Amino acid sequence: MIDVDSLVSLLRSDLGQSVSTAPEALEAVRADRSGQVSHSAPLAVVTARSIEDVQATMRFAFEHGIPVVPRGAGTGLAGGAIGSAGEIVLSTLEMNRILEINLDDELAVVEPGIINDTLNAELATRGLWFAPDPASKAISTVGGNIATNAGGLLCAKYGVTRESVLGLKVVLADGRLLTLGHRTVKGVTGLDLTALMIGSEGTLGVIVEATLRLRALPVGPVATIGAYFSTMEQAARASAVITASRLRPAAMELVDASALAVIGQYLGLDLAGRGSYLLVQTDGPAADIEASAALSIIRSLGGDAELSTDPADGDRLFAIRRSFHPAMTTQGTVLIEDVAVPRSQLPAMFAAIAEIEERFGLIIPTVAHAGDGNLHPNFVFQGAEVPDVVWAAADELFLACLRLGGTLTGEHGVGILKKRWLEDELGADQLELQRQVKAVFDPRGILNPGKVF
Numbered sequence: 001m002i003d004v005d006s007l008v009s010l011l012r013s014d015l016g017q018s019v020s021t022a023p024e025a026l027e028a029v030r031a032d033r034s035g036q037v038s039h040s041a042p043l044a045v046v047t048a049r050s051i052e053d054v055q056a057t058m059r060f061a062f063e064h065g066i067p068v069v070p071r072g073a074g075t076g077l078a079g080g081a082i083g084s085a086g087e088i089v090l091s092t093l094e095m096n097r098i099l100e101i102n103l104d105d106e107l108a109v110v111e112p113g114i115i116n117d118t119l120n121a122e123l124a125t126r127g128l129w130f131a132p133d134p135a136s137k138a139i140s141t142v143g144g145n146i147a148t149n150a151g152g153l154l155c156a157k158y159g160v161t162r163e164s165v166l167g168l169k170v171v172l173a174d175g176r177l178l179t180l181g182h183r184t185v186k187g188v189t190g191l192d193l194t195a196l197m198i199g200s201e202g203t204l205g206v207i208v209e210a211t212l213r214l215r216a217l218p219v220g221p222v223a224t225i226g227a228y229f230s231t232m233e234q235a236a237r238a239s240a241v242i243t244a245s246r247l248r249p250a251a252m253e254l255v256d257a258s259a260l261a262v263i264g265q266y267l268g269l270d271l272a273g274r275g276s277y278l279l280v281q282t283d284g285p286a287a288d289i290e291a292s293a294a295l296s297i298i299r300s301l302g303g304d305a306e307l308s309t310d311p312a313d314g315d316r317l318f319a320i321r322r323s324f325h326p327a328m329t330t331q332g333t334v335l336i337e338d339v340a341v342p343r344s345q346l347p348a349m350f351a352a353i354a355e356i357e358e359r360f361g362l363i364i365p366t367v368a369h370a371g372d373g374n375l376h377p378n379f380v381f382q383g384a385e386v387p388d389v390v391w392a393a394a395d396e397l398f399l400a401c402l403r404l405g406g407t408l409t410g411e412h413g414v415g416i417l418k419k420r421w422l423e424d425e426l427g428a429d430q431l432e433l434q435r436q437v438k439a440v441f442d443p444r445g446i447l448n449p450g451k452v453f
Contacts, residue, residue: 042083078415112143149199156371
């Protein structure tokens with residue numbers, strides 16, 4: 001058996017200065033934004049700058065049976081890209097070029113390390129837009145968005161990442177390069193392996209290039225409503241009625257009272273005691289009409305609301321929602337959950353969270369993408385280890401979600417945080433079939449082992 005130092009020397013002979021074993025580099029990849037930290041540092045970090053670098057890394061790992069953890073910016077919220085002992089962390093963050101913007105076909109070809117906001121800043125000069133809008137868009141990569149099938153605040157109207165990806169280039173576990181998908185709007189030749197890769201969390205291959213479907217930037221006014229309700233159930237009911245009324249806001253967000261209080265403290269605003277918060281934003285030619293209709297619904301159901309078409313006011317109202325995660329991290333270690341239920345079941349899910357809070361003696365600050373039924377209950381605790389009471393409460397929360405016809409994760413992925421509940425949702429037969437699919441792509445089991453499955 002080759003010793004560790006010899007393995008690293010062999011890896012450096014293939015990849016040179018792209019390989020780092022510096023303590024600070026190894027320490028940085030032991031964690032992501034989930035609050036999870038691996039128990040030990042990985043073997044090495046490889047910073048890939050080309051497809052050839054990724055292929056060389058995977059060929060080396062396949063030959064020597066070394067696990068590889070693909071990683072972008074490390075902004076994930078499920079522990080899906082953290083490195084541990086004996087693993088190579090393969091970073092694609094330096095693969096950050098825009099390779100093509102095609103105005104006629106409304107598509108872009110990019111490398112995986114480009115930041116979501118950076119791409120959209122360039123596209124905006126051409127009147128185009130990459131629609132996926134995760135809360136982390138200022139710091140997360142497009143490759144990471146694809147690997148987790150990220151959603152965000154605008155996906156109820158504009159779709160999750162899968163709807164914005166036409167094709168991919170993917171390096172397999174043995175170093176082979178696959179070109180998947182197409183540049184056309186339609187395309188049904190063979191099995192849809194592009195869709196299979198999206199959301200696979202680095203367990204099937206390493207994404208090294210993406211062909212993205214773009215949209216024209218919305219034109220016309222943007223109207224934003226901020227509304228306070230006495231209870232979260234009232235706010236959730238208002239969001240459900242807006243959806244049932246066939247209105248399609250670009251964004252519709254809920255923030256419960258405990259989350260609102262912490263956000264107020266973080267932003268220096270007096271939000272404690274205001275109740276729960278509903279944020280609604282409409283865009284496009286019908287924005288004013290839709291906002292007026294939504295405002296009438298909100299006020300009829302007891303909401304204290306303000307409406308503005310001023311961009312600065314819209315940014316101010318949105319800042320409350322976008323500050324949720326950084327505000328929570330000031331309170332301690334955060335375990336962020338990511339359940340989703342049918343939109344009509346949002347009031348019932350919030351009621352279930354309140355019951356779990358009371359039963360376990362916890363406060364569970366929660367926000368939700370009300371437009372698509374995706375909730376983010378947060379468990380805040382002190383220290384690195386998740387207390388048993390938090391795991392027990394999370395278990396009840398997931399079971400309540402499934403009883404309401406929901407899913408364990410709407411956009412963050414499974415990673416290491418939710419794998420223990422995977423069989424509860426998928427069932428034994430489907431879980432085994434998914435494991436068999438992984439084995440086809442990764443026969444040696446070296447791609448992101450211990451994550452998802």
